[in-house]
Amino acid sequence: MAHGVGRLIFGENPRRTTVRILILAAVSVVTFGWILIPVRAEGISMMPTYRNGSLNLVNRLAFLVKSPERGDIVAIRLAGPHAVYIKRIVGLPGERIAIADGTVRINGRSLDEPYVRNRSGWTMAEVQLGSDEYFLIGDNRGMREEEHDFGRAHRSRIVGKVVF
Amino acid sequence: MLRRAELRIIAITAVVVAAAAFAWRAIFPSDERQIRGQLTRVAEEVNEQRQGLSAIAGAADVASAFADDVVIDLGEGAPIRGRDTLMGIVARLQPRTSRYEVRIRDMDVRVDNPRSASVDLSATTAGENGMDAREFQLLMVKRNGKWLIARVTPVKVLEK
Numbered sequence: 001m002a003h004g005v006g007r008l009i010f011g012e013n014p015r016r017t018t019v020r021i022l023i024l025a026a027v028s029v030v031t032f033g034w035i036l037i038p039v040r041a042e043g044i045s046m047m048p049t050y051r052n053g054s055l056n057l058v059n060r061l062a063f064l065v066k067s068p069e070r071g072d073i074v075a076i077r078l079a080g081p082h083a084v085y086i087k088r089i090v091g092l093p094g095e096r097i098a099i100a101d102g103t104v105r106i107n108g109r110s111l112d113e114p115y116v117r118n119r120s121g122w123t124m125a126e127v128q129l130g131s132d133e134y135f136l137i138g139d140n141r142g143m144r145e146e147e148h149d150f151g152r153a154h155r156s157r158i159v160g161k162v163v164f
Numbered sequence: 165m166l167r168r169a170e171l172r173i174i175a176i177t178a179v180v181v182a183a184a185a186f187a188w189r190a191i192f193p194s195d196e197r198q199i200r201g202q203l204t205r206v207a208e209e210v211n212e213q214r215q216g217l218s219a220i221a222g223a224a225d226v227a228s229a230f231a232d233d234v235v236i237d238l239g240e241g242a243p244i245r246g247r248d249t250l251m252g253i254v255a256r257l258q259p260r261t262s263r264y265e266v267r268i269r270d271m272d273v274r275v276d277n278p279r280s281a282s283v284d285l286s287a288t289t290a291g292e293n294g295m296d297a298r299e300f301q302l303l304m305v306k307r308n309g310k311w312l313i314a315r316v317t318p319v320k321v322l323e324k
Contacts, residue, residue, distance in 0.1 A: 080271075
């Protein structure tokens with residue numbers, strides 16, 4: 001009986017199965033520990049794109065060969081990678097950003113943001129981004145401006161791209 | 165080829181050396197380990213559910229991790245100046261703060277010299293209104309052989 005169960009689990013060749021399990025475990029540890037990091041979105045600042053409590057994956061290799069682009073949703077590290085902000089890139093290095101009555105303006109022109117459903121009358125005076133700075137905001141613009149963390153972040157703070 | 169007896173001696177020596185190293189680290193922790201332990205204990209104390217006299221004792225425990233002349237700037241309101249002021253605030257707010265869970269997520273400790281160190285850490289608070297994450301920079305000073313928090317400054321991750 002026990003032999004039958006063991007055979008059912010480990011198959012005809014237990015040694016080969018064990019090696020496969022070990023390889024799968026190692027690949028999983030590397031993938032989900034260093035490459036695709038699972039993060040949980042806490043809060044409502046990315047609604048409706050990501051709901052409070054949704055589980056997402058951050059691809060740390062996404063920006064190895066190409067730079068972050070406008071519209072990318074990225075993870076921003078704090079003191080380390082275990083607590084991150086999830087925000088959308090709206091401004092790129094060197095651009096001038098302002099917010100007028102809830103609408104983001106890039107170099108004086110309104111930005112089309114189809115992912116934004118509700119807008120409050122946010123206002124921010126124009127700022128010039130540095131050569132390594134990105135401007136990030138969550139998609140929920142219906143919440144109060146003072147309750148929503150947004151602004152400039154240095155490139156080195158971007159951990160990776162949220163892919164799921 | 166090593167004989168069995170020699171292999172056994174090598175194995176025993178390795179185990180003894182590893183145990184000695186482990187004991188040495190436990191008995192004489194490095195400055196970095198002391199600082200990490202101190203900050204983790206502060207977070208645990210803040211999370212303790214206490215009331216009445218126990219809350220005052222807890223506040224005293226929390227305050228003992230700070231320097232007399234500590235300055236704490238949490239980024240909102242006026243900075244808290246002095247350990248006594250801090251202790252009063254912690255004792256008064258304990259019933260309210262115990263509804264929140266404070267966790268230190270990442271900690272980067274740099275010992276600048278034998279008497280001062282800088283720490284960057286991410287702290288999260290989880291409570292009725294969801295979770296909030298902040299980054300802080302701490303200045304630690306060593307007084308009478310104990311590492312104390314001398315200054316807490318918020319770090320602006322996203323600047324307007």
